[in-house]
Amino acid sequence: MTSRTAADRWTYWQSIDSGRLLLMAAAGMLIIAAFAHTTISSTNHIAWRPALAFGGFIALGELLRLALPGGREAAPIAMVGAMSYALLINVAHAGPANQEALLVVAVAAVGMTVGALPHVAAGRPAGLTGMCTRLVAVACVAFAFRPIVHDIRSEPWYVAMAVMVVVVVFGWLVDTVVGALIRADDIGSRFSVALVDEIRLQWLLGAAICASVLITVFGAEVMGIAELAVFVGPLLVTQLAFRRYAGIRATYLQTVRSLSRVTEVAGYVEEGHSQRVSRLAVAIGRVLGMTEPDLLALEYAALMHDIGQLSLRDPIPGGATLLAPRADQERIAELGADIIREAGVLDDVAELVRCQSWPASRDPAPPRGSMIIRAANAFDDMVGGGADRERSSAALDRMRQDPAEYDSLIVRALAEVAGRRPLWRL
Amino acid sequence: MISWPARLYTALVVALTAVLVARMPLHALHTGRIPDFWFELAILQALFLVCDSTPSSLAAQRAKWSPSSSATLAAVVLLGPVAAALVGAVSLISIKHQLRATERLFNGAMGALSGLAAGRAYAALHGPVGLPVFGKDPWMIIGPFAAAAAAHVVINQGLIWSFYRLNRGGQTLRREALESSLPLLLVSDLGYAALGLIIASLWRVMGPFSAVLVLVPLFVARWAMGQFAEERRAYAATMNALCRAVETKDFYTRGHGDRVSRGAGMIARQIGMRQGRTEAIMVAGMLHDVGKLGVPTQVLQKTGPLLEDELAAIQLHPMRGLEIVREIGFLNEALAGIMHHHERIDGRGYPMGFAGHEIPEFARIIAVADAFDSMTSTRSYRQARTIDAAVAELRRGAGTQFDPLLVEAFIAALAVEDWPLPEPAVVPADRGTVTAQDHDDPTAPLRVVEFP
Structure with missing residues (x-):
């Protein structure tokens, strides 16, 4: 190994x-x-x-x-x-x-x-x-x-x-x-x-x-x-x-990078979560051959994917959306998409955020960017900021065993990206 | 609507142009000496029309700019002053939408007049009219041309500015927007004026194709300017949406950031701050309370006196805000404004306890707008105060809490501009959190548990 x-x-x-x-x-x-x-x-x-x-x-x-x-x-x-x-x-x-x-x-x-x-x-x-x-x-x-x-x-x-x-x-x-x-x-x-x-x-x-x-x-x-x-x-x-x-x-x-950290400061999510998820998501997108405009939308969506939590009265324990019931996840996604749609110029980003909690097997299928964010978010919720190899491979195994939730191509790309050192270069 | 002074002014400019063009000697038309005079004139007019009909936004949305002066200046060299006036007059039929008849008339006269002025300046310095032949000393042409370009820019901008000055009613915003982009406008105008000489020179090699060749970089620049304006709008919209999202936590403080941003901008303009800093302080005003997200909801909702560490949590919010926005590169000075907006002139504020002019100017400005908006908004524990009451309160705090000069500047600005009073907050019975004690409110200090 x-x-x-x-x-x-x-x-x-x-x-x-x-x-x-x-x-x-x-x-x-x-x-x-x-x-x-x-x-x-x-x-x-x-x-x-x-x-x-x-x-x-x-x-x-x-x-x-x-x-x-x-x-x-x-x-x-x-x-x-x-x-x-x-x-x-x-x-x-x-x-x-x-x-x-x-x-x-x-x-x-x-x-x-x-x-x-x-x-x-x-x-x-x-x-x-x-x-x-x-x-x-x-x-x-x-x-x-x-x-x-x-x-x-x-x-x-x-x-x-x-x-x-x-x-x-x-x-x-x-x-x-x-x-x-x-x-x-x-x-x-x-x-x-x-x-x-x-x-x-x-x-x-x-x-x-x-x-x-x-x-x-x-x-x-x-x-x-x-x-x-x-x-x-x-x-x-x-x-x-x-x-x-x-x-x-x-x-x-x-500005979007900085403001996406409001969820961290408010204690809704772990320190550095949005930033890590966005880097992971962009790296996965690159491996999958996404073009730059799509990657930019993906980056924005990944940075702001938790912003819907601002509308919640109390933080989800530990901030891990992975552990929340599906209905709550979807509600957070909808609320987040609403906030982003308010801007009037980021509708594609809002759409990616809205569909982020949909399983890969859903019909109609969620957009690829949403599936990437879902995978990156789940991976970060399980592994966190540390670079623990054991936890990372355990998380990947768990995601591989659940092809209905996580698209297998995306998980493969995630594995490739997570195996890199230095982890993510921008 | 266009004001009457502006209409009168337009009529004057049109009449002046007509007289000046009519008084030009016939030989200044150069038709006899230049074989393809009318053809060349038509090409340059077409170039002018293309440029003029596709202007691009500058810094402000309504300030438009087009590189059409290069066509006029090419005509100065190739065809002489009257032809230049005829090229500039094409502005009359520009395909820009939303132009009123008066504006068209004014644009046409202005184009003709500045073309004529440029042509006269060129002739005064003995610039040769016709296909340019550069001798050993190219400055024999470049020099007069520079004078022509300068004359064109001066006359053109001078006429536009006086028009906007006269046309006040409802146009103040537009004027302000223009003022902010003036340096850029001048630089762009002078830079692209040089293209006139390039067009004229290339004409000797490739004839009218030179106009086509020059259009390529012009349109690329136009594209970049358009993209800039678009991105800028998108940026502002996104920023607003995110700030609003931050405020959704609390029904009473909705729109607070927006209003503080506006108030800070009013003060900044009143004390004559330059445009770049005014924009920065408006961003700072928008973001000044972002750090409040880091304060636990229970603390914000607490109605009774606060414990020592709960107070500390509230007093930490400027630092948390700084933490969030620190990485936004352009903010520099705004960061200081966000961090120190709760300092007091007498040194009893937080987080650093700075006094007097130790407190950054941005922070002193935001403090005034912040307190004013807090007082004129409804809170769970009191009704909104009237503007007069809030002003009186600001005056009372001048010298202890606020910078007296800035308080006076704000009051002076309030006399001219309207203040957008917030809608009374409607709090649904079942959801939403409300601030029970407002840390911004100078009339109701936070209550802290006192141990005997």
Whole structure:
């Protein structure tokens, strides 16, 4: 038993590190190659003004990173700068842009590093994984486009633009796929689901990046390098809009997380119960391949699943709803759903809370999220906050023997999640 | 309804615009010099219309913003001042719903006027009209363009603001909402104004397609702004629902959080607190008694004198509240307000016994609103007091229990705004718990068992 868990743990850590390691190795090799090549081949041919201007732009973008919902981090302005530099055809008054792909990588690497330094100095995480991902994506764009730039130059603008769109979409896909791979590893979800989530969340930002790259490249052809200074305004305002959106999402989640603890403070449930149930439920949902919007509703519902107890006159002894008679359980669920429905914006969450005490065999079947909450709640009522393996396996056994109450797929996922160490990562 | 001064003002602006446009010399129309003048004008007008018809909400629900100025400013560069005025005038037929005729007229005149002003500013600094040709020194165009953008923003915002100032009746809320989002409005306006020059420059490469290309990031930004507004509404609604749920335990204190939040907001505005802090204190007011959930029901319901530890349980509730909301990141200052809302100026409050200005400002504000709402609500042991009686009581406690300045600020605010008196509590005979002694009530202190 112990040896198997140890092996599991080993493969778990190994799988995380190998993905990251590979990415960092790739980025590192790119950087070494870029600098070696740039310094060995004569530096006389480098057009310094564009290199410095775009490098500075990238540094600014890296400095103003954007936190997106779900703990993601992006640097859209840095991406715009780096990809535009990779796709530059002509610069007004500076003639054709002839930088090689490896120079693009070198400029991007220096810009990103400079932009990341203030983050490190302020004690924030350096975000190395994100930077490596972006660098690899930019390198893909540069290697795809720089060799053909001479042929593109003589084509009309719409042909050039079509080629650029293809290349940028390719670069964006690289960024997204690598991001999804790392994320799937980190949070223990399936790659396919992580990829779909990533695309769903990022495609709009990706479209904005793509259009911005085209604007930058063609704008530089007319206006020269000064265009970067003009265009940075609209880019900053767009990013500000995204930042506010991500900020309110985070505040929302934090507030629900905090307020869900009222049942604990009131002594209705054990300390930390809502938080544990929600983490368990989300982890189970991920194993079962639920998508991010569904997981968010599940998380909210799990956090607030006991809120109906506020309407009870006296706490249930020990707070364990598992031991209460079925009718009481259903009444608490209904009361909780009523409270949540009051908000008017969380009807799907209210529905999950309402059906949380329904057995799996019920007809019509309860929603999957409700069954997950039921299983997670029962598990936590039986095992509690401690990490007692004996109690945990006893609880799982008891749930396995009751397939009419607990869906067997969900119990299997619960067993997988409960066997993990560290228990639940967010 | 739109007030008469605002209508008069609209008429003035329309007349002024008509005169100014009519007085422009004919050659300022540039039709002769620019081959596709009318076609380009139509494209830019279409761009303006698309942007203007899909505005997005800013911080406040009713403050709308659209990036349509980029079309006007592109016209300044490409087609000259009169064309810019013609682009701005399209606001007249914007497909936004719920616009009254006066508002449309005003918007159209305002768009034309700010377009004209931008064009004149651009011409004054010798900005060349037509497809931009950047020489060795790109600032020869960028400089005049910056002046045009600034003129556009100033005229545009100036006209809007004076309109709202004049159009008072029933519009105060809207004005307040606008004021809160003004910095954001200005930043967004200036940022997107730069797109005008981008559109004009790209026109040389790709013609009208530049307008299409620029629309993409614009619409993405608009989407993000819309999402922000939506999430914000959802957040507020959820917060309200959860707070109400907390209050369901007690029939007498229902709506208490809501009203204290409102009262704290009134005081904050009265003493000129800036918008961000006012919002924070309203959240704090909403949540100030969350910790009461940690007080056992029997203690809350007890009619007789309280035992020492029962009193302690009640006096602990600000700390319990803090415990619950501590992890809400943005609350910072509000946390102090929640924790110290039962401190007294004379230092005899709880939980820390702070005195005077040791007590955080948020806490002093909440204390006033809290006590006032308690006194004007019905309790199981007494009827609700009238507002005048409660005000007198606040004045009596000023300097000992309350901060006198804040009490006066609250009374001044009460003179202007209505106070939502709670509905008399109806307690069903069979269920529900009621507070027998209200810890918020300054006129009926908690009674504690005294040992001889």
